[in-house]
Amino acid sequence: MIAELSRWVLAKCPNTRDLTRDELSRYEAKDPLHGWVVPFECKTDRFDLQVVLLQDFPWAKPRVYCTEKFQFMQFPHVEKDGAFCLYPPGTEHNPLNPKGLIWDAIKEATRLIVASYDDAFINDFADEFDSYWSKTEGGKNIVSLLPPGGASRRVSLWRSTVDYYLADDDAALENWLRNRFPGNKKDYSFSTATHIVLKRPILPSEYPKSGAAILRFLRELAPDSMELLADAAETADDRFTVSFEGRTDDGPVFFAIEVMPPIKQGMKAGRRPDMVQKGFRPGKVPIPIRMQRLFGGNKVERHESVRADPSWIHGRDTPTVASLFDKHVLMIGAGSLGSEVALLLAKTGVGSITLVDQERLDYPNVGRHVLGVADVGKSKAKSLAEKLAGSFPHMRSIKYFAEDWQSLFGKRPEVFHNTDLIVSTVGSWVAEGRLNQEAKKAADFPPVIYGWAEPFSVAGHAVLIGSNGPCFACGMDHLGKALQTVCEWDTETTRKQPHCGASFQPYGPVSLSGVAALVAKTTTKALLGEVHPGTETVYWASKEEIAEQGGCFTSDFLNCFSDVPEFGGTRKFEWRQKEDCAFCTGA
Ligand SMILES: [Zn+2]
Known part of the structure; x- marks a missing residue:
């Protein structure tokens, strides 16, 4: 290949010659394969470009040197060893076109040389300061x-x-x-x-x-x-x-x-x-x-x-970071869904998170929880708080309470009131029906997002409830079962244990992360004011995946579409006011 490339280069560029073995040995540290001296004239100056192919060529790009004039720190776009920095880092190239690679490298190097005659060229040092x-x-x-x-x-x-x-x-x-x-x-x-x-x-x-x-x-x-x-x-x-x-x-x-x-x-x-x-x-x-x-x-x-700093860590200075960093989310439930949501919120750049969960981590939790066996026997809330603090030490506040929310609320209601948003993932009506009741009672109660997964996590819901409009119970029956679900099952057994259903089959943690993403995204949007109270967002897996778990879409859900949704997706729905809601009417 080299012999043929050399013939091509010598024919293409006038007055070019092969680098001698001696000249090539200057680049020994880079493991050179072959090279040429390609003369280039600009204004009245002559430059001898040394074009060097490395052993890895064509997977490694050719290197071009002109060290008689262009040395590191004297000119921008020159690397430590004197090679021109010809492309932005991470630029891909086509290794199946070796001639094109050599020609591009020569062209780019001459372009830099021409640019160096402009006084402003030196300012490129600033743009690549690091x-x-x-x-x-x-x-x-x-x-x-x-x-x-x-x-x-x-x-x-x-x-x-x-x-x-x-x-x-x-x-x-x-x-x-x-x-x-x-x-x-x-x-x-x-x-x-x-x-x-x-x-x-x-x-x-x-x-x-x-x-x-x-x-x-x-x-x-x-x-x-x-x-x-x-x-x-x-x-x-x-x-x-x-x-x-x-x-x-x-x-x-x-x-x-x-x-x-x-x-x-x-x-x-x-x-x-x-x-x-x-x-x-x-x-x-x-x-x-x-x-x-x-x-x-x-x-x-x-x-x-x-x-x-947070702005750099959470998105390299993208503008939404600052507004999220000022927000405070209280998480009720640090279980498999809640822990994943909390971790996603911390990654997104929410600056303050308070975790409330009375449970301790047990072995069967580990398969779906962000915590591992090292934390078995410890408080979920405490261990998760420590994990978040260690991973995101710049966060403004990470607090935890290893107790149920009702007892915490009884003692310290201000912990709830001094937050921008509450996210509940406990999936129990005793806890969430009661939370809904307290939220209804106090006009200044923060908005609440209720997040839960349907059996096998093949569908999930995130409902944002504000101080005005429908309450959470408006979309529930008197046992706290959602009136509208995505899926239904023929068999009784799975229905009895909806919340741990997913642990019985291998895709559980994967499907659950779809629900966690839904709840976390809805939370982020709610914090930024992009989703309004009285909105339910729903995630569902593909028809095939739901069928694999023995389920099918409910007719209510199918009525929302003109065609059967074959593939998974997300969609917003209105969370409707129930006429005779006992919570809303204060009965
Ligand atoms: Zn209601």
Whole structure:
């Protein structure tokens, strides 16, 4: 294949030659197979592109080098080893078209070379900031919980022996650390850092080696933050941390530096203000002079920042995250359905979740529960709360109550009232009929979503009930059986145990996750105001799957469609007001 490709390349590109074995050996680390020198002229300059095929070719794309001019950090889109970064990461290519691959690589490389004549080319460094910025020796990884888009400010810092952690205040930082490291009982001692928002990320030529270099780019990119930084320098006992947020069209980039103590001004913090004040009356040192004195020859270390804030974790800065993060959901029931719903809500970015369940986890639960055997014998609510806290330490609040909701409500009704939404998945009329009654009594009771699965989880329901309109009982008979169901069964046996039916057949957990997704999605939409009280959303599996479980669609359900729904789906229905509802009429 190589011989034929080589003939093709030499014919296609004039004045091209094969790379010598010696020239190829420069790329030894990459396991090269073959290569060519392809000359390219632009303006009056001549560039010798070295096109290198690796052993993995054509599954690996060709690499193109032009290291006499284009070196890492000197130009954007150049990788550490000097190869042009020709395609966005993750770009797929067709390995069955090797000639096309080689030709594309050459074309893309020449396109970059042409672009490099434009002064604005250098700004591409900013858009791919993370590919170039790296920590210096002694630099740390900084886990940042700071939400992007704010102003320059003082923030809270915790230095572990390994990493640094940043949050807006001590309380948020402590909450995160307690969730993340539950075994750690010691007291945390926090210090402050400065977070500065820049108009754009800095370019490699601006990467600071000294305090003075920070001032240079700050003057242009964040002149308003000079005072803040001066403050940080003057109040610091020793080295201090400055975090930066640079805005780009593709979103913000985060990085940080450590400013080491000034050498000339002596190590003792107490004496430093004198050095700064020298020649001026107290408080009268002009800012530029103050800054020069504070930042003269200080060494700096570069840190790498990784974002762990909710907006980044739950959808890489998509806009709905903030509104969900402010919401508080109370979950009644942390069983197989409730635990899955709670986990989905936490993943979606709901910031506060309270779990209420009096049961302990048992072995037969494990097959369908998000908790495993390690938690058997423990409180479902407590173990689930711990799991959520460890997985999502940035969550604002995760609470649990290992008791039934009725006893909790008797003692602490405010736990219910201070939530945005209650989700009940207990599937028992004793519990849910009563909840419906309490909700009906208090005008300011939060909306409630009742979620349940039909036998074998081949269908599921989520009903949103508000303080006005129909109540939950409006769609139920006096034993709490739904008036409208998706499926019915001929046999008595399954009907007797609707809630554990699914555990008898292998697809149970899979089908149940369809119901959990329905309840979680309805909950999220209700929190965002996209679904209104008095709405029932229904999920059903395919006709075939329902038949496999010995069931069929009810005639009521079929009447909703012009054709039999062969495939699974979801649909909204109105939850109708029952004329003689005992709960609504207060009887
Ligand atoms: Zn009613």
